[in-house]
Amino acid sequence: MLTFERSGWEVTGNTFWGACLEFFDSLLRGIGQVMFQNNSYTGLLFLLGIACNSWLFAAAALVGAASSTAAAVALGAPREQVRSGMFGFNGVLVAIALLYFLTPSPLTWSCVVVAAAGSSVLMAALMELFKRWQLPVLTAPFVLTSLGFFLATARFGRLQSTQMLPTAGLPKSTLVEGVVTQTTVWEGTLNGVAQVFFQGSLLTGALFCAGLLLSSRSSAVLALFGALIGVVVAWGMGAAEPAIRAGAFGFNSALTMLAVGGVFLHTSRRSVFYAAFAAALAAVVHAALSAALAPLGMPAMTSAFVVVTWIFVLAARGFSGLRPSA
Amino acid sequence: MLTFERSGWEVTGNTFWGACLEFFDSLLRGIGQVMFQNNSYTGLLFLLGIACNSWLFAAAALVGAASSTAAAVALGAPREQVRSGMFGFNGVLVAIALLYFLTPSPLTWSCVVVAAAGSSVLMAALMELFKRWQLPVLTAPFVLTSLGFFLATARFGRLQSTQMLPTAGLPKSTLVEGVVTQTTVWEGTLNGVAQVFFQGSLLTGALFCAGLLLSSRSSAVLALFGALIGVVVAWGMGAAEPAIRAGAFGFNSALTMLAVGGVFLHTSRRSVFYAAFAAALAAVVHAALSAALAPLGMPAMTSAFVVVTWIFVLAARGFSGLRPSA
């Protein structure tokens, strides 16, 4: 029997189609978990947002979620974690990233399947490593697995990168480039939300916000506010206007604001200030990590969000003014 | 009421000026903690040593200590840690480093305040992370926070570096450069102590030693002896004479000798040998880390001290011949 709930659906009884339906519900929750939403309708709206911009990436998202979730099931991961999409979100992002930065070919698609499955092993490893601090793994498996496959292109002749991958070069200081206008700010904010899934599209950003609204109003507000902070910090520090407008300084701050302000700490006025400080630093850390990866020609992806959120969640334990969420 | 003690002063009663005085005492202890001295008179002498060489850096030290200590107070860090300067020393170093490597401007001074406050969050995070091993955080927050802001100059046009920041370049093998004389050795040793605060001045080094002497005679001896070991190892391995003389191979070894030999292990003949071995390796590790950061054009700062001290303090737990200090 199929029951519909606020956050997705549940099947009782043990039929083949029931199992398929449950698996599909887990995949959608995996897509939703990219922005911390254990909600398959939100996942569906995120998927729709991606498909609006590119069918290829929507297909990749599903393949990645399926591969990483199936690997977790095959190895015997705890059922409730699989069902809540915890073994899906890294696979989703790995798959989109590999097709964004590598030219599509049968080998690349095989790599997508293998890398997404590998991200589930890394997820389980980091969960085990962080258990004692109750520290969330976040998208670290996605970042590390993707970087591994991108770096391997320097040794493997059949794995070819697209022009999206930056050329390796030594970092050097830069000058202010372009003029930031009101359009830059609001496009940068909305694109920032869209860039969480590597999508540079205002419509996609809007659909992602709709997906967030569906499951949690405060999440949508925090994500947009976080992206805005990232844009404003980057503007003040003199980042290049095209990069700001494309959302390059928005996605890490959006995710950090969401994680620190809405998910892992008990919400209070102080915790929102704390999260805003984290979101501001995430923009600086993103600039730093992207420069640090320049000699390798590698993208920093969501590494700034991961690092800053780890630091702010851990630190909150030592501060009496902040409490972890129940 | 104000009471003077051996290591600083304490105020009883709850007045505004009392609170200010206590806060200022915490700042001085924070400056003293850069070399493990929870003593405000020592901090005052260190500050004097810096001011002898440069008023700018002395001002930066105070601003950094104030910003990181205030952030810790605002977030609710434990009072005894704040009072002993544990949330000050990283801020002090972050502030001096930012003004050493970035051109002074209102934006740079804002970065000093934000980075020093951020270093307190990172301090709390690492304390939480290392609690289970009772491992000290040392100056890791300073190194990581500073590197973050220096790297960000490659993306942020309004953040400009000074000529002190090395130009990014691929590391390559080097030849012996210059002749080491007796002057190189003693200047390298004293400058090594001064370089703990980025100061290249013999007088400053002497004042730092005086500050150490004031609170602990053995600390002064260990710091000088550590710096000497670093100089001798660098000389034997063929480092460039100007770098040795400037103290580049002294400060990490001085801090390592102090930490391993005097602070974190119970002192015995074996522990002093062990610390001397650590100080010698710190010179090699500094060379290695400084080469590893060459493609990014980044300075290694006290990273060698941090890494080597972590290793030697952790390892001591597994060796029956060494005991942690009570």
Place this chain on the structure above:
Amino acid sequence: MLTFERSGWEVTGNTFWGACLEFFDSLLRGIGQVMFQNNSYTGLLFLLGIACNSWLFAAAALVGAASSTAAAVALGAPREQVRSGMFGFNGVLVAIALLYFLTPSPLTWSCVVVAAAGSSVLMAALMELFKRWQLPVLTAPFVLTSLGFFLATARFGRLQSTQMLPTAGLPKSTLVEGVVTQTTVWEGTLNGVAQVFFQGSLLTGALFCAGLLLSSRSSAVLALFGALIGVVVAWGMGAAEPAIRAGAFGFNSALTMLAVGGVFLHTSRRSVFYAAFAAALAAVVHAALSAALAPLGMPAMTSAFVVVTWIFVLAARGFSGLRPSA
């Protein structure tokens, strides 16, 4: 009295020669532990395999094992760990690596002694760090210590590298080079086993397999099978034929297969599949890490094995389908 056992010998009574004999037995076990064999006869065969190819490296192996084991004894490491070679295998590899990548000189030999002793301190530190997860340290101390000394050549004029050390350069994508034949596959596999000790020789690889056979038949099979997986993955992804043939993609996969499939997990059909997946990923991770170290001109050595084994051993704790070995 001297008693011979299946895995080595034991001396009762407290004579000088008895102590020497025990120490020598510990060294051989240290050489055996490079491939997880606590067996001095296996260690002797490994040493013989090295000596077949180069007397210099055989001498280095003994000096490295002696230096790291002696340091552990002097500092008071637990006797049973010293006797089983746990403080020997990193020293062995450090010594061979330093003589492989640095030109032999009295300074280099001093570095061998110091670095091997230092690797024992790092071993103890990492054992302490990983104790709570019962995670093995593997050859991480070897990799990190060796990299430290290689990197230091950029600052120390008297430490000169051989032509074996790659020139620093920015990574860029590559083309398929050469044609893989049957010979490539079997030579790549056998050389892969030999490359565990930096030896590029089929005879040495065969002697290593004999050494493994002596102490554990399944270990020999797993090592060869792992090396074969690495070769096949590298071939499929389009790695350069000369590199595959030389065993560059074999040694990390061989060690990973051995560790995950035979040492740290309870053997089952699922665990062998899991280990084969780990061995396949080890080839990709080796390509990635070797590219990541390209701007520093540094070799990746066994870092891929270390990282992948850590991940797969940790993750296995979270998967009900896999169990740690008793």
